[in-house]
Structures are given as C-alpha cells and as structure tokens.
Amino acid sequence: xxxxxxxxxxxxxxxxxxxxxxxxxxxxxxxxxxxxxxxxxxxxxxxxxxxxxxxxxxxxxxxxxxxxxxxxxxxxxxxxxxxxxxxxxxxxxxxxxxxxxxxxxxxxxxxxxxxxxxxxxxxxxxxxxxxxxxxxxxxxxxxxxxxxxxxxxxxxxxxxxxxxxxxxxxxxxxxxxxxxxxxxxxxxxxxxxxxxxxxxxxxxxxxxxxxxxxxxxxxxxxxxxxxxxxxxxxxxxxxxxxxxxxxxxxxxxxxxxxxxxxxxxxxxxxxxx
Amino acid sequence: xxxxxxxxxxxxxxxxxxxxxxxxxxxxxxxxxxxxxxxxxxxxxxxxxxxxxxxxxxxxxxxxxxxxxxxxxxxxxxxxxxxxxxxxxxxxxxxxxxxxxxxxxxxxxxxxxxxxxxxxxxxxxxxxxxxxxxxxxxxxxxxxxxxxxxxxxxxxxxxxxxxxxxxxxxxxxxxxxxxxxxxxxxxxxxxxxxxxxxxxxxxxxxxxxxxxxxxxxxxxxxxxxxxxxxxxxxxxxxxxxxxxxxxxxxxxxxxxxxxxxxxxxxxxxxxxxxxxxxxxx
Numbered sequence: 001x002x003x004x005x006x007x008x009x010x011x012x013x014x015x016x017x018x019x020x021x022x023x024x025x026x027x028x029x030x031x032x033x034x035x036x037x038x039x040x041x042x043x044x045x046x047x048x049x050x051x052x053x054x055x056x057x058x059x060x061x062x063x064x065x066x067x068x069x070x071x072x073x074x075x076x077x078x079x080x081x082x083x084x085x086x087x088x089x090x091x092x093x094x095x096x097x098x099x100x101x102x103x104x105x106x107x108x109x110x111x112x113x114x115x116x117x118x119x120x121x122x123x124x125x126x127x128x129x130x131x132x133x134x135x136x137x138x139x140x141x142x143x144x145x146x147x148x149x150x151x152x153x154x155x156x157x158x159x160x161x162x163x164x165x166x167x168x169x170x171x172x173x174x175x176x177x178x179x180x181x182x183x184x185x186x187x188x189x190x191x192x193x194x195x196x197x198x199x200x201x202x203x204x205x206x207x208x209x210x211x212x213x214x215x216x217x218x219x220x221x222x223x224x225x226x227x228x229x230x231x232x233x234x235x236x237x238x239x240x241x242x243x244x245x246x247x248x249x250x251x252x253x254x255x256x257x258x259x260x261x262x263x264x265x266x267x268x269x270x271x272x273x
Numbered sequence: 274x275x276x277x278x279x280x281x282x283x284x285x286x287x288x289x290x291x292x293x294x295x296x297x298x299x300x301x302x303x304x305x306x307x308x309x310x311x312x313x314x315x316x317x318x319x320x321x322x323x324x325x326x327x328x329x330x331x332x333x334x335x336x337x338x339x340x341x342x343x344x345x346x347x348x349x350x351x352x353x354x355x356x357x358x359x360x361x362x363x364x365x366x367x368x369x370x371x372x373x374x375x376x377x378x379x380x381x382x383x384x385x386x387x388x389x390x391x392x393x394x395x396x397x398x399x400x401x402x403x404x405x406x407x408x409x410x411x412x413x414x415x416x417x418x419x420x421x422x423x424x425x426x427x428x429x430x431x432x433x434x435x436x437x438x439x440x441x442x443x444x445x446x447x448x449x450x451x452x453x454x455x456x457x458x459x460x461x462x463x464x465x466x467x468x469x470x471x472x473x474x475x476x477x478x479x480x481x482x483x484x485x486x487x488x489x490x491x492x493x494x495x496x497x498x499x500x501x502x503x504x505x506x507x508x509x510x511x512x513x514x515x516x517x518x519x520x521x522x523x524x525x526x527x528x529x530x531x532x533x534x535x536x537x538x539x540x541x542x543x544x545x546x547x548x549x550x551x552x553x554x
Contacts, residue, residue: 050405173379175349178367181398
C-alpha cells in the first residue's frame with residue numbers, strides 16, 4: 001500500500017522498467033512506437049486474406065504505392081497538386097486583396113457600410129460552397145470557377161474582420177490627431193490603417209483553412225484537375241487504390257500546409273511581441 | 274487684478290504683448306446629455322473667462338462637468354446652449370490651437386515612446402519643424418524622465434509612464450493653449466511634484482494658456498493663477514479664487530507655507546460639501 005502511494009507520488013518517468021521508460025519518454029522511443037504501429041496495420045492490411053471483390057474495395061498498401069509511383073512517373077501527380085495549389089493561392093490572394101481594400105473603404109466611410117450591411121451579412125452567412133454549381137455554369141469546370149469560389153469565400157472572411165477592425169479604432173486617438181492638425185489622409189495612414197492591420201491579419205489567417213477546404217470541395221463537385229478531382233475520379237471509376245493514393249497525397253499536403261502556417265504564425269507573433 | 278502678477282512678470286521678461294480680450298470665453302454655457310432617453314443636466318449655465326497666458330485649474334467632484342468644459346473648448350462637443358469663444362471666435366470645429374491631454378491616454382500601441390511623442394512633427398502642417406524633430410523629442414523625453422524608454426511600446430510601460438508620454442506628446446509641438454484632464458492622477462507623489470515643477474516652468478516660458486482639470490486641490494493651488502471650484506449634479510461654479518502666491522513657485526515647499534494652507538482650507542470648505550454630497554449618490 002505504502003509502496004504504491006510512493007510510486008504514484010514520484011515523477012512519472014521514474015515509473016516502470018527501463019525499456020518502457022525509454023520507449024515512452026524519449027523522442028526517439030515514441031517515434032519508434034508510432035512507426036511500428038503503422039507498420040503493423042499496413043502489414044495486416046497487406047496480408048489479410050481477401051477475395052477479388054474485397055480486394056477491389058479495400059485495395060492494399062502495395063497497390064496504393066504502385067499507383068502513386070505511376071502518377072509520379074507520368075507527372076499527373078504534379079499536375080493535380082499544382083492545380084489545387086494554383087486555385088487555392090490565386091483565390092486566396094484575390095480574396096484577401098479585395099476583402100481588405102473594400103473593408104477599409106467601408107470602415108472609413110461608414111455611410112456605405114450602413115447601407116450595404118444587411119446584404120453583406122446575408123452573403124457572409126451563406127455557405128459559399130453552395131454556389132459552386134452556379135460558378136461551374138458561369139465559368140466552366142476549369143480552374144476559373146474554383147478560383148472564383150475560393151476568392152469569394154476568402155473575400156467575405158477578410159472583409160468582415162477588416163470592417164470590424166476599422167470600426168474598432170479608438171475615436172479618441174483620431175480626435176487627438178485632429179487637434180494636432182492632421183489631415184484626413186494623415187489620419188488614415190497613421191491611425192486607421194495600422195489599427196486595422198491586426199484584424200486584417202486575423203481574417204487572413206482564418207481564411208487559409210477555408211481556402212483549402214473550399215478548394216477541395218469545389219474540386220470534388222466538378223472539375224478536371226486537382227486533388228479533389230483525383231479522389232472523385234478514382235472513386236467514380238471504382239479504382240480504390242487511386243482513391244487511397246490521392247487521400248494519402250492530400251494528408252501530406254495538409255500536414256505540410258498546417259506546419260508551414262504554424263511556423264509562420266509563430267514567427268510573426270514573436271516579432272509582433 | 275491681483276492675478277496679473279504672473280502676467281506682469283511674464284511681460285517683464287518676455288515683452289509678450291498682453292491683450293485684454295480673453296483667450297477663452299464661456300458665456301452662459303450649458304450642457305445636457307441624453308442617457309437612455311432621459312435628459313441629464315450635466316452643466317448648468319456658467320460664465321468663465323480665461324486670459325492669455327493664464328493658468329486656470331478646475332476642481333470639483335467627479336460628474337461636475339469639468340471634462341465636458343474641456344471637450345467644448347477643444348471643439349469636440351457642442352454646448353446645448355450658450356457660446357464658447359476662442360480668440361473671440363466661436364468654437365464650431367476641432368480647435369487646432371490647443372493641445373489636449375485627455376484623462377485616458379490615447380497612445381498608439383504600435384508606436385514606441387519616441388514615435389508616439391513625435392507624431393505631431395510628422396504632420397504636413399509642421400513640415401518645416403521636421404529638421405529639429407529628433408533633438409526636440411530627445412529633449413522632451415529627458416524632461417519627463419523617460420530616458421532609456423524611447424524604444425518601448427506603450428504596453429511595456431507603467432500607467433504613470435504612459436501619462437508622461439502623453440504629456441510629452443502634447444508639449445512637444447508647443448500648442449498655444451493646453452487643456453489637461455487630470456494629467457497626473459496615476460503618478461506617485463514624488464514624481465507628481467517633479468512633473469508639476471516642469472509643467473509650471475514650461476507653460477511660463479512658452480506663454481501657454483492652461484486649463485487644468487484636477488481633483489487634487491493642492492495641485493490646483495500650487496500651479497494655478499485661479500482656481501475654479503465646481504459643484505456637482507448638475508455641474509455649476511461654486512466659487513472662483515485667485516491665487517496670489519508669488520511666482521515662480523517652489524512646488525516642493527509651497528504646500529508648507531501659511532498662505533498656501535489658508536487658501537487650501539478656504540477652498541476645501543467649499544469643496545467638502547460637494548464631495549460629501551457626491552459620495553452618497
């Protein structure tokens with residue numbers, strides 16, 4: 001009894017035999033365990049006895065890797081990856097630029113905003129992905145319709161947060177500067193713009209994830225290129241290896257994206273402090 | 274006019290012409306606010322004249338309309354009735370002859386101490402002063418005791434330091450008239466005296482007209498040519514007292530003189546009733 005109490009009060013890493021400590025409490029140990037777990041699952045998947053129809057639905061790791069390898073060799077992987085990246089980044093940049101610019105205009109001339117506010121909030125509330133079929137009618141199944149959809153999604157996110165920022169500028173700071181004799185444009189440059197910046201960046205940060213999700217959804221609905229299209233196409237042709245392979249690519253893609261964003265935010269955040 | 278001692282003194286040292294027209298004149302100025310549909314009488318019609326280069330302190334309990342008066346002189350608020358004149362002209366828009374140090378410091382959080390202080394010299398209307406900006410900023414930072422904090426952001430400064438940044442920012446561009454709303458409330462007693470001393474010296478050498486709001490009676494008597502005691506709810510002037518203490522005043526010792534004590538006692542009697550009244554609301 002007393003022994004177990006003593007054990008639970010001592011620190012965690014002193015618990016258990018040495019090999020277990022090494023596996024659970026060192027970085028290398030944890031990585032080993034993780035990889036071993038995945039390897040076990042893959043091995044089971046590969047060696048599990050399956051008849052032909054089961055094989056067709058479930059595929060197996062070797063077939064998936066073979067498919068992936070084919071895509072790399074014939075260049076189609078880069079083609080689709082590039083299409084997704086293009087749609088996402090182009091839509092994102094357009095949406096951010098227009099959203100921030102229009103948001104600032106609305107913030108500085110509240111008159112316009114007061115008139116348009118109900119329409120803006122109606123559009124803001126609408127799940128933009130519902131417009132994908134419309135854009136496909138208008139702009140075709142190519143890259144253009146996806147860029148438009150992503151840009152629209154990003155636009156409303158950045159617009160809203162920019163307006164919020166511009167409206168939250170401390171009116172006392174503005175008054176103080178007016179009394180010092182500043183002109184209207186000086187107030188914009190010295191107070192309104194820098195005060196709105198953090199809000200614009202917040203909107204942009206949130207918008208990255210939305211841009212990614214909506215790019216993929218749009219490609220799933222109807223497209224002729226992109227990772228979403230790859231999943232959709234392989235599924236429609238009952239090529240389960242292809243579906244798994246494209247999901248694998250997608251996982252790598254989103255992990256990389258998230259990692260880059262996290263580092264970027266940390267870097268910018270540290271600089272802001 | 275006994276309060277002219279300071280003005281005479283200034284005239285002697287600076288040959289500053291003294292006009293008889295007041296710098297600021299409030300005639301029958303009243304202000305009502307509408308709060309949740311209810312009309313609140315913030316300021317009953319008052320009359321007040323402030324001569325050029327005069328230092329006037331407004332003292333009174335909170336809610337007596339002192340800050341409202343500053344806002345109206347600054348042109349940020351319109352009186353409900355009556356007229357606010359500056360240089361004999363009605364104040365109808367933000368008054369650019371004044372430097373206004375509000376109760377809340379309005380420092381820009383993305384600018385360092387030096388950048389916040391120097392903002393007035395970046396404006397087009399002072400383009401010709403830009404050359405000496407660096408020296409003047411350094412000088413004023415030294416004056417308010419913020420040396421070593423030039424590159425700190427407001428979030429890295431204490432409340433008292435932020436107040437001093439705001440003060441330096443207002444003094445830097447040498448406005449003709451200073452409006453100050455409890456500028457030293459957040460400072461500790463010793464530092465406050467140092468600041469009072471600097472303020473007295475600066476406003477005298479620069480011939481500034483000052484309208485100074487405070488709840489500290491001692492501070493008011495130490496600095497002012499005239500002290501205006503306000504009563505609260507609704508705001509009105511209870512009494513105006515001319516402070517005849519000779520200038521320049523020693524802010525560190527003047528409060529221990531007999532003359533000071535007498536004035537303090539008289540004014541405290543006036544103020545006491547108002548403060549008591551205010552506290553049970």
